[in-house]
Amino acid sequence: MIDSHCHLNHNSFYANPQKYIEEAMAKGVEAFLVIGYDLESSRRAYALAQRFENVYAAVGIHPTDIKKRGPADLGQIEAMLSDKKVIGYGEIGLDYYWDKSEEDQKEQKEYFIEQIKIANEHQKPIIVHTREAAYDTFKILSDNPPQYGGIMHCYSGSAEMVGDYVDLGLYISLGGPVTFLNAKTPKEVAKITPLNRLLVETDSPYLSPHPLRGKTNSPANLPLILEEIARLRGVEAKIIDEATTANFRRLFRLEKQ
Numbered sequence: 001m002i003d004s005h006c007h008l009n010h011n012s013f014y015a016n017p018q019k020y021i022e023e024a025m026a027k028g029v030e031a032f033l034v035i036g037y038d039l040e041s042s043r044r045a046y047a048l049a050q051r052f053e054n055v056y057a058a059v060g061i062h063p064t065d066i067k068k069r070g071p072a073d074l075g076q077i078e079a080m081l082s083d084k085k086v087i088g089y090g091e092i093g094l095d096y097y098w099d100k101s102e103e104d105q106k107e108q109k110e111y112f113i114e115q116i117k118i119a120n121e122h123q124k125p126i127i128v129h130t131r132e133a134a135y136d137t138f139k140i141l142s143d144n145p146p147q148y149g150g151i152m153h154c155y156s157g158s159a160e161m162v163g164d165y166v167d168l169g170l171y172i173s174l175g176g177p178v179t180f181l182n183a184k185t186p187k188e189v190a191k192i193t194p195l196n197r198l199l200v201e202t203d204s205p206y207l208s209p210h211p212l213r214g215k216t217n218s219p220a221n222l223p224l225i226l227e228e229i230a231r232l233r234g235v236e237a238k239i240i241d242e243a244t245t246a247n248f249r250r251l252f253r254l255e256k257q
C-alpha cells in the first residue's frame with residue numbers, strides 16, 4: 001500500500017524520518033508521497049525524496065500559508081518541479097475555515113488558479129486541499145481543469161459530488177476520518193467511489209484513525225484506514241491494497257518496481 005499524503009517534512013518526523021519510514025514499511029507501506037505546504041516544507045519534501053528511494057515529493061503552497069509567502073516562493077517551488085522524484089503539485093486549494101474575509105478568499109482563489117496553471121505547464125497532477133469551500137473549489141477546478149489529473153486529498157465532500165470530481169480526472173483519497181465512528185459521509189464515499197479512482201492516505205501527523213484518534217498520526221497507521229474501507233465495501237483488504245497501489249502508480253505515471 002502507498003501513503004498518498006503524509007508530512008514526513010513536519011517537525012513531528014523530520015528529525016528522524018527513517019524511523020517512521022521503517023515502522024510503516026514493517027506494516028506493509030511500500031511508498032510515501034510527502035506533501036509540501038509552503039516553501040520550507042516543500043524543500044524538505046524534496047530533500048526526503050532525494051534521500052529515500054521509496055519517498056516521492058509534492059511541492060506547492062497551501063491556501064492558509066499564502067499570506068506568509070515571499071515574492072520568489074513560487075519561482076523556487078517551480079524550480080523543484082523538474083526533478084523526477086517531484087511527482088505532484090500541492091497541496092493547493094481553498095480553505096475558508098481559517099480565512100473568512102472576502103479579500104482573503106479572493107486571494108486564495110487567484111493563487112489556486114495560478115498554481116493549477118504551473119502544475120499544468122510542468123505536467124504534474126495536483127493535490128487539492130479544500131475546507132468549507134466546496135462550491136468555489138469545484139467551480140475553479142471545472143474552469144481550470146488539471147490537465148494531468150490529481151487528488152482530492154482527505155476527501156470530505158458529499159458522495160453525490162464524487163462522480164463530478166472523477167469526471168474532472170481526479171482521484172478520491174480517504175484518510176483517518178473514514179474510520180471515525182460517527183463519520184457517515186466518508187463511509188458512504190468509501191462505498192461508492194469507483195475502485196479505479198480510490199487512494200488512501202494518513203495525512204500524518206494529523207487525523208489519526210480510530211482507535212488512535214487524538215494522538216499523533218504516523219504513516220504506520222495506514223492499514224487501519226485501508227482495512228476500514230475494505231470492511232465497508234465488503235471485500236478483502238488485499239483488493240483495496242492492490243487497487244489503490246495501482247491507482248497511485250497510474251496517476252503519477254510510475255513504473256512498477
Ligand code: NI
Nearest residue numbers: 005035091203
Ligand atoms: Ni496535508
